Amino acid sequence: MNNLPHRLLQLLGMAWTLPNSLLGVLLGLVAMPFGARPRWRGGDLALVFQHWPWGPGGAITFGNVILHTGDTLDCPCITYAQRAGLAQTPMIVLGDHERAHVYQYMVLGVLFLPLYLLCGGVSHRNRFEQAADRYAMTGRGWWPF
Template sequence: MSKAVRAVALVLGALWTAPNTVIGLLGGVAGLACGAQVHWRPRDLALVFDRWPWGPGGAITFGNVILHTGDALDVVCSTYAQRAAPCADPDIVLADHERAHVFQYMALGPLFLPLYLLCGGVSVRNRFERAADRYAMTGRGWWPWP
């Protein structure tokens, strides 16, 4: 894919998921008042709010925004399958997992959240989470349907 075509695809994807990005921005801005820190991560195509003060820990993505409760997104973590039961999956980097969700949002736009919830929400059974883990392990396969 040429650089020009890729650039157009990224802009269209960002516009398509803009309603989701607004949700993330609202949450992120609210977190700033409680100590969150914001920065742009070009590789992840996302505005990241580190030290986001709410939630059980980890990260959640809304469009091109990642809300992260830790100090840095480049941390090693377990896959959903590892948390569900002993398995042979290697650990992953959280940033890679969340980048897959950014790609999913950019492809599906406003359809992402309803489809994600219909597939089980935050769960090892959710095809979106399995695809994000696969992408984090291999660098390929962020699309949730084979």
């Protein structure tokens, strides 16, 4: 099986979202003196800065960079619908949710952040978050539109 077309699409997506990834790298580098540690997660196509020292907990993705407050992305978490008290869904794995955002960034590139904000930002109503939760629950459906 030839994976060359798949790899070329991945590289194209990584190039398209590079400005977002550079923002994530910059934020990660700023956090390193405060305990953040970078680690490449090939399965997620992302550089993860673990032990991100700021924020309420959890993770945020910028392109192919994930800033995470904990030790590992392989931890259970609740969905946005659960957090809002709207559903009783099973726990998801945080890394799966963030991987969906990496894929979304790779398709939308520099358009991701404005579209994400137009869809409601960090909220259970945001179709990007709904799609990421769906992907984390089922392994399918990361595309928000």
